[in-house]
Amino acid sequence: MNIGQAADASGVSAKMIRYYEQIGLIRPPTRTDSNYRVYGSDEVHVLRFIRRSRTLGFSIEETGALLALWQDKTRASGEVRDIASEHISALETKIAELESMVGTLKHLVHCCQGDNRPDCPILDDLAGTHSKTKGH
Template sequence: MNIGEAAQASGVSAKMVRYYERIGLIRPATRTESGYRVYNDEDVHTLRFVRRSRGLGFSIEETAELLALWRDRGRASADVKSFALKHLKDLEAKIESLQSMCRTLRHLASNCHGDGRPDCPILDDIAAFGPGDKEAKRTKSMTNCNHSH
């Protein structure tokens, strides 16, 4: 199987297959004499695993760990479960962060009459010294505010 067929069979683009190989996520494919990569069903299965893992939001690095767990016949399912639950928590945190943005935006939008007049509480709020700015502006010379961003 050439890379194009493997890509189609796995749903991973040929480009990404090469990329995954280059960064070491998947093992280098065997080559024909002329240098073409050759794949078998097992390779396609691995690629599908990667695709599914990525689709569940696991990073490439996490996917590599999952792959390692998958290939480790003796792994404890508890390890996999805790790994999945950790990722779940990450996802939930991300969702909460996005929802917080949504709440703010919804609130702002609901206060904006949205007509032809120029005054807009949305812009006013974004421009305001809101949360996160603290009082940095009031004390003119905050020379020793060690808050690295």
């Protein structure tokens, strides 16, 4: 199987497959005489694993750790759970930050008339005019 077919089969672009190889996330595959990369179903399986992990928001580094555990028959399931738990925490922190932003913006939009008057509470907030003395 050439790289294009492996890409189709795994949902990972050929570009990314080469990149993952380059950074050492996956092993270099065998090559044909004409230097084409050759993949089998095992490699496609690994690529699917990576794609799913990335879809769930794991970084490449985390994905590499999960991949190592996946391929390690003697692994402890607790390690995997810890990685996932930490990832959940990070995601929840991110969500809280975004929700805070949304809250602030919604408040501002709510206060904003949206008409043609030059007064705009959103810009005033960004400028900090109502919380800080405007003079130098």
